[in-house]
Amino acid sequence: MSKEMQEKTIGFDSFPVEIIHDILRYLRKADMSTLYSCIRVNRNLCKLVIPYIWNNPMPNTYSLINLEIFINLFDEKDKNLLKNQYELDIDDTYQPLFNYTSYIKVLDPRGVRRAAFYWLKNYYVQKFPYSDIYVDFKNNPIIDIIEKSLLRIILKNSSKIENLILDFAEKYQDIPSCNIFLLKELQQGGEGGESNQSEQLSHGIREITKLSIMNPSLKRFDNIQEFLDLLPTICTNIKKIKFYDLFFIEPTMELKLCNVIKSQRNLTSINLTYNIFGLISVIRHQRNSLKKLVLRYIHHNDICLFNTFDQLINLEFLEINECFPINIILEPLIRANLKLVTLKIIDIEGIEGKYDLVESIIKSSGSTLKHLSLNIYVDLIEDKLPLSKLCPNLIHLDLKVSIRVIDEDDDIDVESKKQPTIFNYIDSLKHLKNLHLEFAFYVIGYFEEFDQYINFINFPSLRFISLKDQHYSSNFFKRWFEHFSTMFNKITFYIDSESDEYYFDPLDDFVQEMNDNGLSLVYTFDGYSNFVATDRILC
Structure with missing residues (x-):
């Protein structure tokens, strides 16, 4: 050959x-x-x-899983109940090609219950196509049996559950007995000697590295409370914790969640949403290992609550999203002399009056900072150091640029100063690959010939640029295309579909004319226009 x-x-x-x-x-x-x-x-x-x-097969929305591949693994008692008492025609002889449960890495008990619920609904539709049988998601003994059987099988056979997701929303009611999660039923009544029990101990949720908890119920359910008491005693190797949408967390549950954080040996990531102040106070227990901290919608005036943040010296990722007042969070972090890789500060007030604090964190991070996201006011960065001097190795930059409402008494010459400010601020970032600028409140339209300054910025490594604004002008887009088409293979205009035809038609004609040059037009509904250039031309 x-x-x-x-x-x-x-x-x-x-x-x-x-x-x-x-x-x-x-x-x-x-x-x-x-x-x-x-x-x-x-x-x-x-x-x-x-x-x-089969990494994470359980449904988050409506989807069906063929439960027959699991039924032959159910306990005989459960199979007999389903067949004899509830008269389900189930095939427990089916032999799957793989032990699918051994591959499951993400355990979401609510997904397990949804899988049982959707399977049962589909079973009745197929068996009784003209019936109006109602399947109650919360209170249904058949779903209870299938849910518990599935959980036992997953926890027993999975080689390693890495991620546990718990949704305590009231619509789901209580969780199954924690004995299932800990495999106590198997350990106490199972067959086999010590070696078999030792093998079982390595399964279940003992080796999880990620924990997400959301939506605590207003009701106090016994199994949930008992489970949260046991969780920190059996899971001590969690690396990432995410507590979010905990709107109505009560003191007892907050204390239990605090114990979960404190019990971990090397926690690297904490994500907290809403006013869970007790959890903030225990972050210091993970100061040596913590590398990622995300705070969202935290509103609190207690300076002492955040004082220990100056101990978080090993942080590499910091996100502060609409927290107020932001200064009491930033000030102790400045004392930590951080060396961040990623900094995201999303503030509806555009960090007004707080930019000096943010600049201090950017400056201390210096050459280590690779990803930066900020909401800024144009006039607040006037005469400030450009990013190329503060963090010259930026790869990803995301800025939402706004204009403050200027009072007549303010001594600010908006017309003469603000046009080049934003471009001076971001110019000459030699390693920047991804740039996203969103101009809020008609920034581009407010300044005459604002768009022309884009021609003077120097980003030799840029691979993606997005310019987004509520103001619409076909001339802007055309000039941007003329400039960026010399650097990028693909350019797309995203235009609000309800824009005036006076602007719409000329741009549509221009796109048709330039279609062979990699230009396209996409209609949207968000009220914004967006210019996107991708696929850098390599010389």
């Missing part, structure tokens, strides 16, 4: 396994339908794909 013929017969199996896994990880996030299609290619690829599909 010639060399040419041999090259033609090389199959997909010849790909390095590492590259295949990179592709499958991407498809797992972006295109599940293609991932399912990969199963049919051949047996070897099927074996590689199955763990990605």
Whole structure:
């Protein structure tokens, strides 16, 4: 066989396994339908794909899972109840090709209950197509049996549950007994010697590294309370904790969640949403290991509450989203002399009067800072150091630029000063690859010829740029295209579909004319216009 013929017969199996896994990880996030299609290619690829599909199979919205592949693993008692007492025609002889539960890494008990609920509804639709049988999601003994059986199987057979997601919303009622989560039923009444019990101890939720808790119920459910008491005693290797949408957290539950944080050996990430002040006070217990901190919608005036933030010297990622007053959070963080990689400060007030504090954190991070997101007022950065001097190694920059409402008595010459300010501020970032600028409150339209300054900025490494504004002008877009088409292969205009035809039609004609040059037009409904350039032309 010639060399040419041999090259033609090389199959997909010849790909390095590492590259295949990179592709499958991407498809797992972006295109599940293609991932399912990969199963049919051949047996070897099927074996590689199955763990990605079954990483987190339980539904968040309406979707069906073929529960028959699990039923043969149910306890005989549960199978008999379903078949004899509730008269379900279930096939417990089906033998699946894989032990699918061994691949599950994400456990969401609510998803398990939804899987049972949707399966039961579909079962009745198929068996009794003209019936109006009502399936109660909260109170249904059949769903209870299936849910508990599924949880037992997952917790017993999964090689390692990494991520536990708990939704305590009242609509879901209480969680199943914590004995299921801890596999106590198997340990106390199971068969086998000590080696078998030792093997079981490695399963369940003991080795989770991620914990998410949301939506605490207003009611006090016994199983939830008992579970939160036991959680810090059995899970001490959690790396990432996310508590969000905890609108109505009561003191007892807050204390239990504080114990969860304090009990972890090396917690690297904490994400807190809304006014859970007790949890903020215990962050200091993880000061040596904590690398990521996200605070959202925290409104509190107690300076002492945040004083210990000056101990968070190892932070690499900091996000502060609409917290008030922001200065009592920033001031202790300045004392920590942070070396951040990512800084995101999202404030509806545009960090008015607080920019000096933000600048101090940017300056202390210096060359380590790679990702920066800010809401700023144009006049507040007048005469400030440009980012190229503060953090020269930025790769990703996201700015929302606004204009303050200026009183007549304010000594601010808006017309003469503000046009070039924002571009002086961001110019000459040599490593910048991704730039997003959103101009709020008609910033572009407020200043004459504002768009022309874009021609003078120097970003030699830029791969993506997005310019977004509520003000619409076809001339702006045309000039931007003329400038950026010399640097980018693909340019798209995103235009509000309700824009005036007076502006709309000329731009539409221009896009048709330039279609061969990589220009396209997309209609949207958000009231904004958006200019996006991607795919840098490599010289």
